Amino acid sequence: MLNSKTLRAVLWTITLISFSLFLYFFNKGTHISFNKQGGISYVRYEKAKVLRVVSESSEKDEAINGLYRGFQQLEVQILTGEHKGELHIIKNYLSNLLNVYGKAGQNIIVCVDTANPEKYLVSVYNYDRSPVLYIFILLFLAALWGIGGKKGFKSMVGLLFTFICIIFLFIPMLYRGYSPIFASVLIVIITTCITLLTLNGWSFKTLSAVLGTTLGVVIAGTASSIAGHFAHITGFQTEEVETLIVIARDHGMQVGGLLFAGILIASLGAIMDVAMSIASSVQEVYIANHNLSKNALFMSGINVGRDMMGTMANTLLLAFTGTSLNSLILIYSYNVPYNELINMNMLGIEIIQGLSGSTAVILTVPIIAFISSRLIPMRRVENSYRVSATKKHNKANHL
Structure with missing residues (x-):
């Protein structure tokens, strides 16, 4: 006979495996079509590193703290995707909506807009925020586990x-x-x-x-x-x-x-x-x-x-x-x-x-x-019933 703790562990394991299998087969039937390279345009977002600022014509907006106006010429190296390792000099426009101020050694996200296998355009999309977000999530989980x-x-x-x-x-x-x-x-x-x-x-x-x-x-x-x-x-x-x-x-x-x-x-x-x-x-x-x-x-x-x-x-x-x-x-x-x-x-x-x-x-x-x-x-009633049943069982065994 399994004790109650082992039984609970077995039930949890069976439930987890069953639910995981259900999710797998449920999502297996969900098909979302993506365009693939072969003459059809598509856009991907890849990590890149700013190697140097080639030229710059920008100034800090005094009225809005933290924003720059103008543009930069950045030399970047693509770090991920099918164009990994390639070097590009791209123009980085600085405005209200697009304000990614590039610095040498900085990691950014670039947009690779592909027309066909030979023709594609690389532009600045945003800062690479993923490391900060991962660290923040880990700190939250550590605090939750450490204190709780x-x-x-x-x-x-x-x-x-x-x-x-x-x-x-x-x-x-x-x-x-x-x-x-x-x-x-x-x-x-x-x-x-x-x-x-x-x-x-x-x-x-x-x-x-x-x-x-x-x-x-x-x-x-x-x-x-x-x-x-x-x-x-x-x-x-x-x-x-x-x-x-x-x-x-x-x-x-x-x-x-x-x-x-x-x-x-x-x-x-x-x-x-x-x-x-x-x-x-x-x-x-x-x-x-x-x-x-x-x-x-x-x-x-x-x-x-x-x-x-x-x-x-x-x-x-x-x-x-x-x-x-x-x-x-x-x-x-x-x-x-x-x-x-x-x-x-x-x-x-x-x-x-x-x-x-x-x-x-x-x-x-x-x-x-x-x-x-x-x-x-009802917990007390249930416990009382169990105690009474145990006593009767013990008494019967004694006789």
């Missing part, structure tokens, strides 16, 4: 799993024409179950948090859909819609539902946080006093949730301000009239996104408080 210990490591595993689900399941499902709402709910259920089970193991607390999170996200989707319907807001009013419509013609993607799918995914983190916090609080209160009634446990969860509502409202408001700061400054600078402002697509979308998430958080509080106050006391 075993829990931090489990958080890393949950974060990696969520990332894999989004890249290899959620986005391919949307691209293939699956319902955005169905895809979102599926991802929410999968990531919530795996993340919370990884962090806390199987328990009634975890089950309560999973159920509360799932219901909360469904509420967010329902609220956003109802508000969007009456406000006449759809995914066709977003910035990237024209390009997405072109893609959708070939792949059947449901562009109209992408906005609300995004709302579901965006609200998942906050709802999961609230659900887990309340479930943990109810469990701690119950452990401290097993004599509390279910209604008393419910009120304990409500009281914790009320404290979280206030901070969450501020968090959502500040998040909205941060993500829309450039647009808000433009609106302010043009002194946009109120009737124009309140009926803007951008503002309507942001309000519905923010309030849908907030509404879901608020309504998740009583839901998770009720579920956890009913499920968590």
Whole structure:
């Protein structure tokens, strides 16, 4: 007989292998065509090193700190791709949008625009930011693991799993024409179950948090859909819609539902946080006093949730301000009239996104408080049953 720890390890291994195989075969059927060299033009982005600045006619913009105006002649060596090792002298224009100031010894990204195997154009695309981003990610993971210990490591595993689900399941499902709402709910259920089970193991607390999170996200989707319907807001009013419509013609993607799918995914983190916090609080209160009634446990969860509502409202408001700061400054600078402002697509979308998430958080509080106050006391009943059964078994063996 396998002990419980070994059994859990075996089940986790089987689940991981099965899910990995599913993702492999699911993505194997997703074909995206790329143009290949052979007379047909295509663009690739490769790493290059600036060997020297051949000439320069530029000056620093005093009005805008950090920007240069003019152009440079740079000698670069391509470091990756089919033209690796080649040397080129390219013109680097410096403007508001393109402002990559080249220096000798610096790594940059160049755009290789190919017309055919013999003819291609090399131009400056951007700074090579990948080393900085990799270091930043490693520092984040090190802090998470170092400070969080075993829990931090489990958080890393949950974060990696969520990332894999989004890249290899959620986005391919949307691209293939699956319902955005169905895809979102599926991802929410999968990531919530795996993340919370990884962090806390199987328990009634975890089950309560999973159920509360799932219901909360469904509420967010329902609220956003109802508000969007009456406000006449759809995914066709977003910035990237024209390009997405072109893609959708070939792949059947449901562009109209992408906005609300995004709302579901965006609200998942906050709802999961609230659900887990309340479930943990109810469990701690119950452990401290097993004599509390279910209604008393419910009120304990409500009281914790009320404290979280206030901070969450501020968090959502500040998040909205941060993500829309450039647009808000433009609106302010043009002194946009109120009737124009309140009926803007951008503002309507942001309000519905923010309030849908907030509404879901608020309504998740009583839901998770009720579920956890009913499920968590069952642990004691289950333990009592196991103890009683063990005693009977031992007594029978003694006789």
